[in-house]
Amino acid sequence: MPILAPAELLASLSRDQRLLGLDLGSKTIGLALSDVSRTIATPFDTIRRTKFTQDAELLLAVVDKQGVGGLVLGLPVEMDGFEGPRCQSVRSFAANLARLRDMPIAYWDERLSTSAVTRTLLEADSSRKRRAEVVDKMAAAYILQGLLDNRSGFA
Structure with missing residues (x-):
């Protein structure tokens, strides 16, 4: 399945x-x-990333076990709106994953997601160790929640 716009996903x-x-x-x-x-x-x-094949295997196991019907990948667009090498890496990951499984995928602008989550964790007085343990999955939740909250704005 091709990469879809969030509303199509x-x-x-x-x-x-x-x-x-x-x-x-x-x-x-x-x-x-x-x-x-x-x-x-x-x-x-x-x-924890290793090789794409192993990462995809773990990811698809979650998809199967949790009844997931689509993926939302954070797209790390630069502050000026341009897509740098990190965006290309995300797009390559999505293309490779799409070859393994026919599943709808959408991108969501993730600008400042990790910064926002880190700031929230600092305000909650989380230890450095605790922040390191949870920041990535919390950033993923921030990205996904952004798409969910904005669905009324999709045309």
Whole structure:
């Protein structure tokens, strides 16, 4: 299935399917799940990246076990709106994943998601160790929640 616009992704899902949000980093992949009503995003897990094949295997196991019908990948657009090398890396990951599984994928602008989550964790007085443990999956939830909250703005 091709890469879809967020509205098309939501329209392609059956009533009981969830979305899986991904925050792709060079060392980890943060995961977040929506509820079946696709209203709330919850931090789920963090995958330590190794090789694409192993990463995809772990990711698709979550997809199968959790009833996921589509993926939302954070797209790290530069502050000036241009797409740099990190965006190309995310797009390549999505293309490779699409070859393994016919599943709808959408991108969501993730500008400042990790910064926002880190700021929230600092305000909550989380330790450095705790922040390191949860920041990626919380950033994935921030990305996914952004899409869920903006669905009324999709034309």
